[in-house]
Amino acid sequence: MGPNRTWLLIAPAMLVIGVFMVLPLFLAVGYSFMTANPYGGVTAPATFDAYLQFLYQRDFDDSLVFSPSYALIILRSVYLAIATTIICLVLGLPVAWYIVCQTPERRRILLFAVTLPFWINTLIRTYCWILILRDEGLANGALRHAGIISDPLPLLYNDGSILLGLVYTFLPFMVLPIYSTLERIDPRLIEAAHDLYAGRAAVFRRIVWPLARPGALAGATLVFAPALGSFLAPDLLGGGKKLLIGSLIQMQFTSSRNWPFGAALSTVVTVVVLTVFVIRSRRVEEERR
Amino acid sequence: MIDIQSVSKSFVTRDADPVHALNAVSLEIYDNEFFTLLGPSGCGKTTLLRLIAGFEAPSSGAIRIAGSDVAALPPQKRPVNTVFQSYALFPHMSVAENVAFGLEMQNAPKALIDERVREALEMVRLEGFATRRPAQLSGGQQQRVAVARALAPKPSVLLLDEPLSALDLKLRKGMQSELKRLQRETGITFVLVTHDQEEALAMSDRIAVMRSGDVLQVGTPRDIYDNPQDRFVADFIGESNLLPGAALGRDPAKTIVVRPEHIVVSPVSDGAKGHATGAVSAITFLGSDTLYEVVLEEGAKLHSRSRGGSALATGDRVVVDWARHLERELAN
Numbered sequence A: 001m002g003p004n005r006t007w008l009l010i011a012p013a014m015l016v017i018g019v020f021m022v023l024p025l026f027l028a029v030g031y032s033f034m035t036a037n038p039y040g041g042v043t044a045p046a047t048f049d050a051y052l053q054f055l056y057q058r059d060f061d062d063s064l065v066f067s068p069s070y071a072l073i074i075l076r077s078v079y080l081a082i083a084t085t086i087i088c089l090v091l092g093l094p095v096a097w098y099i100v101c102q103t104p105e106r107r108r109i110l111l112f113a114v115t116l117p118f119w120i121n122t123l124i125r126t127y128c129w130i131l132i133l134r135d136e137g138l139a140n141g142a143l144r145h146a147g148i149i150s151d152p153l154p155l156l157y158n159d160g161s162i163l164l165g166l167v168y169t170f171l172p173f174m175v176l177p178i179y180s181t182l183e184r185i186d187p188r189l190i191e192a193a194h195d196l197y198a199g200r201a202a203v204f205r206r207i208v209w210p211l212a213r214p215g216a217l218a219g220a221t222l223v224f225a226p227a228l229g230s231f232l233a234p235d236l237l238g239g240g241k242k243l244l245i246g247s248l249i250q251m252q253f254t255s256s257r258n259w260p261f262g263a264a265l266s267t268v269v270t271v272v273v274l275t276v277f278v279i280r281s282r283r284v285e286e287e288r289r
Numbered sequence B: 001m002i003d004i005q006s007v008s009k010s011f012v013t014r015d016a017d018p019v020h021a022l023n024a025v026s027l028e029i030y031d032n033e034f035f036t037l038l039g040p041s042g043c044g045k046t047t048l049l050r051l052i053a054g055f056e057a058p059s060s061g062a063i064r065i066a067g068s069d070v071a072a073l074p075p076q077k078r079p080v081n082t083v084f085q086s087y088a089l090f091p092h093m094s095v096a097e098n099v100a101f102g103l104e105m106q107n108a109p110k111a112l113i114d115e116r117v118r119e120a121l122e123m124v125r126l127e128g129f130a131t132r133r134p135a136q137l138s139g140g141q142q143q144r145v146a147v148a149r150a151l152a153p154k155p156s157v158l159l160l161d162e163p164l165s166a167l168d169l170k171l172r173k174g175m176q177s178e179l180k181r182l183q184r185e186t187g188i189t190f191v192l193v194t195h196d197q198e199e200a201l202a203m204s205d206r207i208a209v210m211r212s213g214d215v216l217q218v219g220t221p222r223d224i225y226d227n228p229q230d231r232f233v234a235d236f237i238g239e240s241n242l243l244p245g246a247a248l249g250r251d252p253a254k255t256i257v258v259r260p261e262h263i264v265v266s267p268v269s270d271g272a273k274g275h276a277t278g279a280v281s282a283i284t285f286l287g288s289d290t291l292y293e294v295v296l297e298e299g300a301k302l303h304s305r306s307r308g309g310s311a312l313a314t315g316d317r318v319v320v321d322w323a324r325h326l327e328r329e330l331a332n
């Protein structure tokens, strides 16, 4: 096959990647260096203002004052995204392992159960958590009924409820890639390890985990990136009291009408995710050697 | 070394009747022995091996290894290592790490592990391959790594499940003598599973011939070849003529077993005497030997194999003869 034909074959893929991935990225970066139009959108001239806004606030007299509030929002978002990823990993690995150990029919049912939430709108599912967690909700009601508490526990509108929402939303993205790597492990490898005097813990540490790690890393990426930018769970379950970066970005394009700042925030999120991704793939490559 | 006492194994399947893979099998495997389980596909060889290794529990009966009942012991507690048919090498570990695995799990000191790994790789002639990954090895090399990995912890028993079936003929012959040599050098009891009777005859001290969950006969290769106690064994081991007694004018309730190389075919015109007469229906040239197919007058067909060629042609009327002590008479 000549080089021209090869080009033809990859052209559709390149087109899709270009239109849906590269172009929006360039647009975001481009917008982040423009001036905000008070009616939405952006205008000339090009400036760095959007990025300065991270760390400084422009006072009335046009002088810049240091203000870490946005940086703190980013840090808190990264922290919550990392926590979500870790919790998803800790929960997802045993779940995936359990599913792999079942008979083929039960596996199909369980996998279907894992993907079941995808069939219902995320917004509705997140609202359901409010019904469960609020003061008069199911959880508090049940606890009060059982006589364990008299006053309702503050289950809603804190970091815990945000984490719960994030983990709930993104757990399938961890379970599925881990499942697919675990499924490909030859059961005879596990028998061979037992045969060579390995107990259950050693089999997991020396055989299952190393072979499942690519899936866990893929899952971590699939959870971390959207968790960092997510705004549904933080807004609804966090009560919007403390902003996270996802909500902040969303606000810039709606109520605040500061598109350049929103674009700058998106760019920063993208850079964070890409950095994590690059470090990750470097490590994977080092291990290969 | 291994004492198998009327062990049965049934697999319960959901949609069908239980599969009886082994029916009250009793076997004794001695110390330092090269023992072979021989039988056609599906006869229960792998199942028996998996019971010894501990991957499967018997439905009834007992297995004793080195004198003690192993029913309660999981695979990691048995002094037995397995060479899997598919090798089952750990793909994420180097050759040396694979071989070291068993010793590491036994918490052997680092120096001893290094020493044993070197020794084991030397034994299978793979000294230069320690840092390679399994995927970077040929099939024969992977097979030898699997053997080295199972030998390194110096188990009392090595179980080998058709370890040579994936290799081409030349490599297989080479590995057969290598395995035999390893068994002699280490003094470890080898239990080999195969469906290749030639391989079994060439390598074993003793053979157990199996068919559909039963052990039909246990004995030395000579014993099994010369004295098959069963039609199936006679037919399965080497080539045999199974002649109905009636075809030879004898008791019709008996089958006469004669090896092709023991049958002498000579033209009727020579005036020779024999057990029966017939006509040559086919002649196959096999290099050093010639194979004659003879249809007896009573309708039975037999094969005779003789050194060199002779003046016979298809259609010639012949007398077939053999020394009576070389034949076996079995009940039908």
Ligand SMILES: Nc1ncnc2c1ncn2[C@@H]1O[C@H](COP(=O)(O)OP(=O)(O)OP(=O)(O)O)[C@@H](O)[C@H]1O
Pocket: B011, B012, B013, B019, B020, B021, B039, B040, B041, B042, B043, B044, B045, B046, B047, B048, B195
């Ligand atoms: N896990 C299982 N569930 C149900 N039936 C099984 C199972 N394992 C083996 N069997 C059945 O038990 C019988 C013996 O199987 P086994 O694997 O021991 O045969 P084998 O002699 O090793 O054959 P081969 O030479 O083809 O490897 C077969 O009929 C097989 O279908």
Ligand SMILES: [Mg+2]
Pocket: B045, B046, B047
């Ligand atoms: Mg088998």
